[in-house]
Amino acid sequence: xxxxxxxxxxxxxxxxxERIARAPDVxxxxxxxxxxxxxxxxxxxxxxxxxxxxxxxxxxxxxxADKLVEARPDLIFHLAAIVSGEAEADxxxxxxxxxxxxxxxxxxxxxxxxxxxxVPRVVFASSIAVxxxxxxxxxxxxxxxxxxxxxxxxxxxxxxxxxDYSRRGIFDGIGIRLPTICVRPGAPNKAASGFxxxxxxxxxxxxxAVLPVSDSVRHWFASPRAAVGFFVHAARIDTAEVGxxxxxxxxxxxxLVSEEIEALRRVAGDKAVALIKRESDPVIExxxxxWPTQFDARRASALGFKAETxxxxxxxxxxxxxxxxxxx
Amino acid sequence: xxxxxxxxxxxxxxxxxERIARAPDVxxxxxxxxxxxxxxxxxxxxxxxxxxxxxxxxxxxxxxADKLVEARPDLIFHLAAIVSGEAEADxxxxxxxxxxxxxxxxxxxxxxxxxxxxVPRVVFASSIAVxxxxxxxxxxxxxxxxxxxxxxxxxxxxxxxxxDYSRRGIFDGIGIRLPTICVRPGAPNKAASGFxxxxxxxxxxxxxAVLPVSDSVRHWFASPRAAVGFFVHAARIDTAEVGxxxxxxxxxxxxLVSEEIEALRRVAGDKAVALIKRESDPVIExxxxxWPTQFDARRASALGFKAETxxxxxxxxxxxxxxxxxxx
Numbered sequence: 001x002x003x004x005x006x007x008x009x010x011x012x013x014x015x016x017x018e019r020i021a022r023a024p025d026v027x028x029x030x031x032x033x034x035x036x037x038x039x040x041x042x043x044x045x046x047x048x049x050x051x052x053x054x055x056x057x058x059x060x061x062x063x064x065a066d067k068l069v070e071a072r073p074d075l076i077f078h079l080a081a082i083v084s085g086e087a088e089a090d091x092x093x094x095x096x097x098x099x100x101x102x103x104x105x106x107x108x109x110x111x112x113x114x115x116x117x118x119v120p121r122v123v124f125a126s127s128i129a130v131x132x133x134x135x136x137x138x139x140x141x142x143x144x145x146x147x148x149x150x151x152x153x154x155x156x157x158x159x160x161x162x163x164d165y166s167r168r169g170i171f172d173g174i175g176i177r178l179p180t181i182c183v184r185p186g187a188p189n190k191a192a193s194g195f196x197x198x199x200x201x202x203x204x205x206x207x208x209a210v211l212p213v214s215d216s217v218r219h220w221f222a223s224p225r226a227a228v229g230f231f232v233h234a235a236r237i238d239t240a241e242v243g244x245x246x247x248x249x250x251x252x253x254x255x256l257v258s259e260e261i262e263a264l265r266r267v268a269g270d271k272a273v274a275l276i277k278r279e280s281d282p283v284i285e286x287x288x289x290x291w292p293t294q295f296d297a298r299r300a301s302a303l304g305f306k307a308e309t310x311x312x313x314x315x316x317x318x319x320x321x322x323x324x325x326x327x328x
Numbered sequence: 329x330x331x332x333x334x335x336x337x338x339x340x341x342x343x344x345x346e347r348i349a350r351a352p353d354v355x356x357x358x359x360x361x362x363x364x365x366x367x368x369x370x371x372x373x374x375x376x377x378x379x380x381x382x383x384x385x386x387x388x389x390x391x392x393a394d395k396l397v398e399a400r401p402d403l404i405f406h407l408a409a410i411v412s413g414e415a416e417a418d419x420x421x422x423x424x425x426x427x428x429x430x431x432x433x434x435x436x437x438x439x440x441x442x443x444x445x446x447v448p449r450v451v452f453a454s455s456i457a458v459x460x461x462x463x464x465x466x467x468x469x470x471x472x473x474x475x476x477x478x479x480x481x482x483x484x485x486x487x488x489x490x491x492d493y494s495r496r497g498i499f500d501g502i503g504i505r506l507p508t509i510c511v512r513p514g515a516p517n518k519a520a521s522g523f524x525x526x527x528x529x530x531x532x533x534x535x536x537a538v539l540p541v542s543d544s545v546r547h548w549f550a551s552p553r554a555a556v557g558f559f560v561h562a563a564r565i566d567t568a569e570v571g572x573x574x575x576x577x578x579x580x581x582x583x584l585v586s587e588e589i590e591a592l593r594r595v596a597g598d599k600a601v602a603l604i605k606r607e608s609d610p611v612i613e614x615x616x617x618x619w620p621t622q623f624d625a626r627r628a629s630a631l632g633f634k635a636e637t638x639x640x641x642x643x644x645x646x647x648x649x650x651x652x653x654x655x656x
Contacts, residue, residue, distance in 0.1 A: 091438075091496070110419075132572065144472045146491065146573045153492040157485050163474065164481040168419070244460065245474050 002033040004068065006059060006105070007079030009038035011184065012125065015228045016077065021045035027075065028236045035073060038080065060101040069108035072118055075235055076171075078105060079125040085191060087151040098154035106161055110170045122162065122173040123234040126247060128220060130156040130177065133290045141249060141299045148290060159247040166239075166246050174234040174242065179222040179252030179307065180291075182260075183318040192287045196221070199257075200264055200315060203272040204327050212281035215258040218293040222252045222307040223317040230305055237303060245299075251307040253314065254294035263311035267319070268327055330361040332396065334387060334433070335407030337366035339512065340453065343556045344405065349373035355403065356564045363401060366408065388429040397436035400446055403563055404499075406433060407453040413519060415479035426482035434489055438498045450490065450501040451562040454575060456548060458484040458505065461618045469577060469627045476618060487575040494567075494574050502562040502570065507550040507580030507635065510588075511646040520615045524549070527585075528592055528643060531603040532655050540609035543586040546621040550580045550635040551645040558633055565631060573627075579635040581642065582622035591639035595647070596655055 003020070007013045017036060024031055024047075034052045036042040037059070044052045057064055059080050080101065081087075087094025102124075112118045129152035130145040145156040162173040184197040188209070195212055196219060202209035222230075230250050242248075265273045297305075308314045319327055331348070335341045345364060352359055352375075362380040364370040365387070372380045385392055387408050408429065409415075415422025430452075440446045457480035458473040473484040490501040512525040516537070523540055524547060530537035550558075558578050570576075593601045625633075636642045647655055 142472050144470050145488070147488070148495065148572060150492055150496070153488050156488050160473070160475070160481050160484050160488075164478055167476065168478070244476060 001027065001029040001031055001075060002035070002071065002073045003027065003031050003075045003077070004035040004037065004071075004073035005042075005077045005079065006037045006068075007077075007081065007125070008036035008042035008054070009040040010079055011186070011224065012181070012227050012231070013038065013077075013079050014043060015224050016079075016231055017043070017048070018045060019228050019232065021047040024048075026232055035068070035071065037068060059105065060097045065101070065104035065108035066111065069105070069112050072112060073120055075121045075123070076105070076109075077123050077125075077231055077235070078102065081125065082151070083191070084127075084129060084149055084151040087154060088149050091150065094150050094154060098151065099157055102154075102158045103161060106165050106170070110165065113170055119169060120171050121235060121239075122171045123231055124158060124162050124173060124175045125231075126155045126159055126175045126177045127152065128177050128179060128249065128292055128295070130159065131292050133292075135292050137294065139249075139292055139295045141296065163244060163246045167244050172239050173246050174237065174239065175247035176230050176234055177247065177249045178227055178230070179220045179250060181224055181227055182221045182314060183223070183322070185224065185318075185322045192284050193291075195284070196257075196260070199276050200260060200318065203264060203275040204268055204315075204318070204323065206275070208275045208277055210279050211257065211276050212279060212284040213257065213288055214280070214285075215256065215261065217257045217288055218254060219257075219288070220252045220254055220292055220294060221311075221314060222250065223314045225317045225321055226307040233305055241303060248300040248303065248305070249295050249297045250305055251297040251301050252295065253308050253310065255311055259311050263315050266312060267315050329355065329357045329359055329403060330363070330399065330401045331355065331359050331403045331405070332363040332365065332399075332401035333370075333405045333407065334365045334396075335405075335409065335453070336364035336370035336382070337368040338407055339514070340509070340552065340555050340559070341366065341405075341407050342371060343552050344407075344559055345371070345376070346373060347556050347560065349375040352376075354560050361401075363396070363399065365396060387433065388425045393429070393432035393436035394439065397433070397440050400440060401448055403449045403451070404433070404437075405451050405453075405559055405563070406430065407559075409453065409483075410479070411519070412457060412477055412479040415482060416477050419478065422478050422482060426479065427485055430482075430486045431489060434493050434498070438493065441498060447497060448499050449563060449567075450499045451559055452486060452490055452501060452503045453559075454483045454487055454503045454505045455480065456505050456507060456577065456620055456623070458487065459620050461620075463620050465622065467577075467620055467623045469625065491572065491574045495572050500567050501574050502565065502567065503575035504558050504562055505575065505577045506555055506558070507548045507578060509552055509555055510549045510642060511551070511650070513552070513646075513650045520612050521619075523612070524585075524588070527604050528588060528646065531592060531600040532596055532643075532646070532651065534603070536603045536605055538607050539585065539604050540607060540612040541585065541616055542608070542613075543584065543589065545585045545616055546582060547585075547616070548580045548582055548620055548622060549639075549642060550578065551642045553645045553649055554635040561633055569631060576628040576631065576633070577623050577625045578633055579625040579629050580623065581636050581638065583639055587639050591643050594640065595643050
């Protein structure tokens with residue numbers, strides 16, 4: 001099987017590649033070829049070097065999608081995107097990459113299929129940003145998409161295209177609406193959601209972190225390991241069971257900031273918790289107030305997608321996957 | 329005020345123009361200029377001749393939208409579309425007109441606004457085809473869009489763009505999800521939904537009509553007059569009251585085929601009803617089974633949009649507007 005990963009240098013992309021490197025049969029079939037694509041140089045794990053090609057290329061450029069799809073990958077993970085803040089700040093760039101780049105990919109598959117039979121599996125990274133406030137307390141699977149960002153709009157449009165192209169048999173697509181990923185590895189970033197991870201990751205490393213919102217803020221989480229699990233499962237799932245509604249809100253953990261903090265206390269003690277500095281930030285508070293807090297992700301759960309059920313688990317994943325099993 | 333109507337030669341477009349001709353203040357302000365655009369020659373009523381320009385032009389052609397928007401219309405009705413059956417049969421044409429044509433219009437407005445302040449009102453004709461089965465018995469305003477046709481997909485995407493462009497202040501948009509229009513004037517057509525109108529219009533004219541489904545089929549209706557009323561109301565509404573959720577399912581009448589027939593009997597007697605020939609058509613039955621039957625269009629109703637509440641009213645509208653108030 002030829003597997004192509006678009007967005008292979010991103011956080012989830014890298015972890016997906018590492019997962020394949022550790023367990024080459026994780027996608028159900030032997031991988032004969034792996035094509036890693038990103039606007040930034042995608043890393044290639046040693047174990048996969050012989051069958052991998054890494055391409056540093058911009059999906060939004062004319063002809064790029066056609067060129068990539070000409071090689072007829074059997075399975076395409078499409079994780080490439082301009083992130084929310086940048087898509088909001090740069091109208092043209094966000095639409096060019098997140099909408100036109102995605103459509104170019106989908107149309108490249110269509111044109112390839114017109115030459116001779118070709119129906120790859122496409123697993124697409126969507127987002128809970130397709131939803132816009134006000135919400136019911138628990139958002140059901142049939143709740144409508146009324147995004148309040150251009151990023152969310154672009155993801156919602158890509159979802160519609162994915163469903164229509166799948167319905168027409170152009171490819172066999174699944175859209176995965178990711179929860180907020182926590183604990184994000186790496187340095188603190190400027191994303192409005194960064195603090196959810198910062199207040200765990202930094203104290204675990206003996207460093208201070210800022211909490212800009214109240215302890216009673218509720219949000220929707222899954223670990224990076226769970227996210228990779230969603231993509232792997234989506235690659236293997238029987239899409240006949242999924243039917244025409246191809247975009248699925250993933251299961252996640254609905255938890256309070258205070259639950260994050262108590263889980264941190266259980267694993268790393270009061271000393272770690274004392275490193276969290278409360279500095280309320282009205283701008284971030286307002287942004288966060290517009291985010292969904294809980295879903296009833298019934299369909300995805302019934303289809304076998306799994307996330308963590310407590311912050312203790314989420315912390316454990318971080319300690320195992322990022323800290324080699326030990327905390328500072 | 330300069331008013332532009334895209335799709336001015338279509339059934340609703342013509343009726344909207346006629347409405348303006350009869351009551352030039354119907355849109356709230358004096359009209360100084362009326363631009364009528366369609367791929368087919370749009371008719372110009374005598375009363376509007378001095379202020380009208382009729383253009384036969386394809387919105388999907390490169391540069392056309394920019395050219396049209398350069399004249400800075402204050403109010404744009406966008407009713408131009410490839411219909412459902414054709415968009416399903418011709419993938420490229422449907423996406424080119426319904427998606428790319430609409431986006432070209434929206435982007436033309438954006439580019440015009442970058443030159444100097446310009447924020448027109450845009451009233452867009454969407455459709456209940458944005459919904460795909462299975463449905464709850466009554467579809468609420470917050471039900472998700474999972475279309476099962478490319479036409480419905482294109483309309484749902486246009487809705488998302490309209491909401492995002494409105495949120496960004498590029499224009500001030502309203503999307504109008506029309507019920508099935510009944511009684512459609514003119515000759516019977518091949519649309520799967522045609523029979524809903526045929527079984528009333530033809531017998532009223534003393535002609536036979538075929539009913540291909542059971543009497544117990546339920547569907548969602550509004551008259552052409554109500555549809556024009558939706559567009560006129562959307563042109564004048566205070567969009568601050570609408571908020572960021574700019575796409576509205578219009579109110580309508582949920583009725584059985586048997587209710588259509590009984591209304592016909594009341595107005596035209598058993599002789600008219602006897603002209604309806606029952607010839608069950610499994611293909612049409614299957615298509616119709618996938619359509620929504622009832623909405624709780626609470627938001628649009630609260631915002632002042634109005635439709636008929638009985639088939640007697642719908643028939644009365646047809647008799648008044650199409651038959652000069654008299655039946656054969």
